[in-house]
Every structure is written in structure tokens, then in C-alpha cells.
Amino acid sequence: MTTRVLLLGGTAEARELAAALVDRPDTIVVSSLAGRVADPRLPVGEVRIGGFGGPAGLARWLDTHRIDVLVDATHPYAARMRSSAVRAAGETGVPYLRLERPGWTEGPGDRWHRVPDLDAAAELVPRLGRRAFVTTGRQGLAAFLHLTGAHLLVRVVDEPTIPLPENVTVLRDRGPYRVTAERELLTAHRIDVLVSKDSGGTYTMAKLDAARDLGLPVVLVDRPAPVALPATVTEVAAALAWLETAPPRR
Structure with a gap:
């Protein structure tokens, strides 16, 4: 059968x-x-x-x-x-x-700030840094575009279809990623706060390891x-x- x-x-x-x-x-x-x-x-x-x-x-x-x-x-x-x-x-x-x-689990050395949604993540970013690495996807990008006082490095697979202000830099890429490369990226762009969804898995976890290595805070959007x-x-x-x-x- x-x-x-x-x-x-x-x-x-x-x-x-x-x-x-x-x-x-x-x-x-x-x-x-x-x-x-x-x-x-x-x-x-x-x-x-x-x-x-x-x-x-x-x-x-x-x-x-x-x-x-x-x-x-x-x-x-x-x-x-x-x-x-x-x-x-x-x-x-x-x-x-x-x-x-499963979602990711916070470990020693992590500085995670869990929030319920993208709007809450955007509200928290200015309190933690002025140069944010936003990795929550193209479709949720609009929630962050009012943050004119911060520079945003956004990583997406496809080019955003909405107009972007001058303080936004787009990086098109997709995982899997390596910790060394993620650490170099964060350092090169002088990132001081990482924004991510709690996607789980290994494909995109390297950014969290890199943020821990550099002592950076992470804004983590909880799952639905x-x-x-x-x-x-x-x-x-x-x-x-x-x-x-x-x-x-x-």
C-alpha cells in the first residue's frame, strides 16, 4: 500500500x-x-x-x-x-x-533580551546600542525603519521591496554561517546589538555564538x-x- x-x-x-x-x-x-x-x-x-x-x-x-x-x-x-x-x-x-x-537556549556569557514580537524588539534596540545587526527577515523589516537614530545592518535572502532610509545597509546572504565569519562581520560593521528570531537549529546559530564572544546584547524575538x-x-x-x-x- x-x-x-x-x-x-x-x-x-x-x-x-x-x-x-x-x-x-x-x-x-x-x-x-x-x-x-x-x-x-x-x-x-x-x-x-x-x-x-x-x-x-x-x-x-x-x-x-x-x-x-x-x-x-x-x-x-x-x-x-x-x-x-x-x-x-x-x-x-x-x-x-x-x-x-527546538528553540535556542541561553547559556553562560549570553546577554539575551527576549521580547514577544518585532515591534517590541524595535523599541528595545535604541536602549542597547546604536548599530544593530537585524536578522529577522525581509518581511518584518518595516518594524525597524522608524529607528532613524541608529544604523541598521539587515541581512536578508531577497532584496527588500519597500523603500529604505539612508541609515539602513542591506546584506544579502543565507546560511549556514560560521562563527569566525560572523564575528568578523559584527566587528567590521561595529555592531553593538544583534536582533534575531528564536529560529533554533544550527544554520544561523553562529551569530549568537559570535555575539557572546564579543559581549554583545541580543534582542531575541520569541516564537508565536x-x-x-x-x-x-x-x-x-x-x-x-x-x-x-x-x-x-x-
């Missing part, structure tokens, strides 16, 4: 899971990417790019393509997609699994409030194990 899996991806964990499933003779996996990055890292196997049209559109897609299992491995901050996936899975009776890497989910795992191996015993579609 063949199991048809829809894998909501865009993360390193999603690509790893797709690679583990694609050659299984009893599994058909389709990876879905939101399409917010112009040149995304594509997983192996079949890929679709773009939205579904909310929970109702996703439910129709699950039915039309006879999906047996829905694995949501989207970014920890993709709260809207996660909500749509849970609702669509519930409406169609498709078993749902959330694969989400957790919601009740049918099933959640934090590692690809656990997701594979869950798929072996996933309940049938109702």
Missing part, C-alpha cells in the same frame, strides 16, 4: 525528511514551499510552490490529491500556515504531524504562542518513526 505524504517545507528539517522519504517504494512525497523566497533551496523529489488559498483551499488539495498524511515542517514563525494546516487536516481527517526544531497540535516531534528521526505507525485517514 502506498502512502501519499504532503510535506509543508522550506526548512532544513523538511529537506532532510524529503530526502529520507523520496526513494521509499511505498511512499509518495510532495514538498510544498510558500514561494516567499525567489530562489529557494529545493528538496529532492516532487515540489509545488505557492499558497493553497487558506484552510479551505488546503483541504480541497488534500482531497483532490488523495493525501494520506500531512507533515507540517514549516518555519517556527509560520503561524498562519500552521493554523491552516491543522484546520485542513481536521476537516479532511488527514493525520497531521508537526515537525519543529504555542497551540494545541495533534502530534509534534522535534527531530527528523522521530518524524520517520511516527510515519511508520501513523493512524489511517478517517
Whole structure:
């Protein structure tokens, strides 16, 4: 019997899971990417790019393509997609699994300031420094543009589509990053405060290590409030194990 899996991806964990499933003779996996990055890292196997049209559109897609299992491995901050996936899975009776890497943990020497959202992060920045390295993504950049009294070095994958003031320098790059290079970047730009989301994982963790080495404060934006989910795992191996015993579609 063949199991048809829809894998909501865009993360390193999603690509790893797709690679583990694609050659299984009893599994058909389709990876879905939101399409917010112009040149995304594509997983192996079949890929679709773009939205579904909310929970109702996703439910129709699950039915039309006879999906047996829905694995949501989207970014920890993709709260809207996660909500749509849970609702669509519930409406169609498709078993749902959330694969989400753990957040980062503060250690000795870290100077972290946790805040609930981007607006709170922007409010805190001027109290901690005047040259900020902002790594919260292109879509949330507008929250920081009123900080005319500080210089902002913003790292993004794609060029911002909104007008930027003169105090903003754009650095286009994507991980994974190395601690040595991150430390050199912070030093070269005379950064005195780092702004990040609590993305977790190893791809972008080097900036936190570099900030610790340099004694810099970090403004860390917390993840969206957790919601009740049918099933959640934090590692690809656990997701594979869950798929072996996933309940049938109702």
C-alpha cells in the first residue's frame, strides 16, 4: 500500500525528511514551499510552490490529491500556515504531524533580551546600542525603519521591496554561517546589538555564538504562542518513526 505524504517545507528539517522519504517504494512525497523566497533551496523529489488559498483551499488539495498524511515542517514563525494546516487536516481527517526544531537556549556569557514580537524588539534596540545587526527577515523589516537614530545592518535572502532610509545597509546572504565569519562581520560593521528570531537549529546559530564572544546584547524575538497540535516531534528521526505507525485517514 502506498502512502501519499504532503510535506509543508522550506526548512532544513523538511529537506532532510524529503530526502529520507523520496526513494521509499511505498511512499509518495510532495514538498510544498510558500514561494516567499525567489530562489529557494529545493528538496529532492516532487515540489509545488505557492499558497493553497487558506484552510479551505488546503483541504480541497488534500482531497483532490488523495493525501494520506500531512507533515507540517514549516518555519517556527509560520503561524498562519500552521493554523491552516491543522484546520485542513481536521476537516479532511488527514493525520497531521508537526515537525519543529527546538528553540535556542541561553547559556553562560549570553546577554539575551527576549521580547514577544518585532515591534517590541524595535523599541528595545535604541536602549542597547546604536548599530544593530537585524536578522529577522525581509518581511518584518518595516518594524525597524522608524529607528532613524541608529544604523541598521539587515541581512536578508531577497532584496527588500519597500523603500529604505539612508541609515539602513542591506546584506544579502543565507546560511549556514560560521562563527569566525560572523564575528568578523559584527566587528567590521561595529555592531553593538544583534536582533534575531528564536529560529533554533544550527544554520544561523553562529551569530549568537559570535555575539557572546564579543559581549554583545541580543534582542531575541520569541516564537508565536504555542497551540494545541495533534502530534509534534522535534527531530527528523522521530518524524520517520511516527510515519511508520501513523493512524489511517478517517
